[in-house]
Amino acid sequence: xxxxxxxxxxxxxxxxxxxxxxxxxxxxxxxxxxxxxxxxxxxxxxxxxxxxxxxxxxxxxxxxxxxxxxxxxxxxxxxxxxxxxxxxxxxxxxxxxxxxxxxxxxxxxxxxxxxxxxxxxxxxxxxxxxxxxxxxxxxxxxxxxxxxxxxxxxxxxxxxxxxxxxxxxxxxxxxxxxxxxxxxxxxxxxxxxxxxxxxxxxxxxxxxxxxxxxxxxxxxxxxxxxxxxxxxxxxxxxxxxxxxxxxxxxxxxxxxxxxxxxxxxxxxxxxxxxxxxxxxxxxxxxxxxxxxxxxxxxxxxxxxxxxxxxxxxxxxxxxxxxxxxxxxxxxxxxxxxxxxxxxxxxxxxxxxxxxxxxxxxxxxxxxxxxxxxxxxxxxxxx
Ligand SMILES: Cc1cc2nc3c(=O)[nH]c(=O)nc-3n(C[C@H](O)[C@H](O)[C@H](O)COP(=O)(O)OP(=O)(O)OC[C@H]3O[C@@H](n4cnc5c(N)ncnc54)[C@H](O)[C@@H]3O)c2cc1C
Numbered sequence: 001x002x003x004x005x006x007x008x009x010x011x012x013x014x015x016x017x018x019x020x021x022x023x024x025x026x027x028x029x030x031x032x033x034x035x036x037x038x039x040x041x042x043x044x045x046x047x048x049x050x051x052x053x054x055x056x057x058x059x060x061x062x063x064x065x066x067x068x069x070x071x072x073x074x075x076x077x078x079x080x081x082x083x084x085x086x087x088x089x090x091x092x093x094x095x096x097x098x099x100x101x102x103x104x105x106x107x108x109x110x111x112x113x114x115x116x117x118x119x120x121x122x123x124x125x126x127x128x129x130x131x132x133x134x135x136x137x138x139x140x141x142x143x144x145x146x147x148x149x150x151x152x153x154x155x156x157x158x159x160x161x162x163x164x165x166x167x168x169x170x171x172x173x174x175x176x177x178x179x180x181x182x183x184x185x186x187x188x189x190x191x192x193x194x195x196x197x198x199x200x201x202x203x204x205x206x207x208x209x210x211x212x213x214x215x216x217x218x219x220x221x222x223x224x225x226x227x228x229x230x231x232x233x234x235x236x237x238x239x240x241x242x243x244x245x246x247x248x249x250x251x252x253x254x255x256x257x258x259x260x261x262x263x264x265x266x267x268x269x270x271x272x273x274x275x276x277x278x279x280x281x282x283x284x285x286x287x288x289x290x291x292x293x294x295x296x297x298x299x300x301x302x303x304x305x306x307x308x309x310x311x312x313x314x315x316x317x318x319x320x321x322x323x324x325x326x327x328x329x330x331x332x333x334x335x336x337x338x339x340x341x342x343x344x345x346x347x348x349x350x351x352x353x354x355x356x357x358x359x360x361x362x363x364x365x366x367x368x369x370x371x372x373x374x375x376x377x378x379x380x381x382x
Contacts, residue, residue: 007146011035014354014375015152021379031124047101051365071376168337174326175233178221181317187215196248199228233330243316269293341381
């Protein structure tokens with residue numbers, strides 16, 4: 001059995017930050033073949049490492065503010081600068097200047113080497129126990145033990161340990177993911193560039209966002225949908241409705257004016273929306289209005305025009321579930337169960353940082369900021 005004073009379980013964003021801030025000697029264990037590997041896929045391979053506006057309102061719980069204040073965006077940028085990363089901003093989002101997540105992974109690995117931090121890769125921990133006030137970690141081929149344990153394992157991989165040791169946590173639920181819905185088959189691959197989208201849960205909670213939506217074979221995707229998925233994830237129930245306002249800058253009266261102008265064009269009904277929407281969207285509106293298409297547009301009634309306007313403002317889909325391409329998990333160890341330094345109140349010398357905590361943010365660098373913030377707080381406390 002290998003013994004270390006402190007072990008960090010998980011060499012992802014928060015675990016690496018924790019190790020690099022820690023004064024004493026720590027060892028990192030990770031199941032991947034490379035430390036910080038997951039960062040390579042973040043931000044579509046560009047790693048959106050933080051957001052200049054990382055405030056509590058972009059997270060599920062305002063308690064996050066207390067922690068963000070202690071290791072904020074400026075400190076995060078100063079830290080990455082100190083380990084050699086040159087960065088650039090795209091509006092509020094921060095990326096490496098190289099525009100490649102590899103640069104972030106490289107500087108982190110270089111800094112770990114310079115600090116001579118012991119790392120174990122290809123080493124999945126299957127079980128954690130507490131024996132005689134020491135933590136014992138069962139790997140596939142090796143056993144480890146330590147006096148202090150930092151759990152920085154991301155999503156739900158140590159859920160059993162949390163349950164076995166009564167560590168208060170809420171259910172993990174995929175968040176920032178595409179959403180499965182009804183009725184998108186005929187719209188597969190259609191992209192809407194600037195629409196307003198409203199998500200409503202089955203018990204009436206709502207969330208609005210605006211931007212791009214991409215239709216999938218049986219659901220919806222795109223940044224707006226990813227952000228709205230957090231509403232369902234936090235309710236632990238992917239059920240409700242998604243409604244799309246296809247022309248968010250026009251009010252009902254303006255849409256009626258636009259449609260009435262088109263009515264006079266004597267268009268064949270299947271072509272009525274040509275020039276306004278892509279064909280698939282036009283057909284979808286027509287299908288939902290269920291009208292006689294063997295006419296020209298000048299024969300459309302006022303009621304039919306009003307129905308078009310109403311579908312344009314509210315193209316709705318029933319939510320049926322989520323796709324497994326989630327960027328984070330909502331849920332995790334409750335912050336009330338942890339001290340200001342993220343040490344478990346019930347189990348001394350046990351710390352948590354990163355996604356395993358019940359903090360999740362929107363897309364845009366907020367989740368990695370939480371990983372840096374929480375990792376740094378734990379690292380400094382060790
Ligand atoms: C595709 C994608 C894109 C994303 N893009 C962004 C973005 O641009 N900006 C942003 O802010 N956030 C982004 N995120 C979210 C961000 O990656 C996470 O919030 C962040 O990585 C969480 O950090 P963490 O240290 O808590 O966990 P992780 O980074 O997931 O690290 C956990 C580590 O623990 C290891 N581990 C887990 N269980 C075990 C075990 N039993 N034994 C050994 N090792 C174990 C894993 O291998 C992993 O390396 C993205 C996520 C995904 C999936």
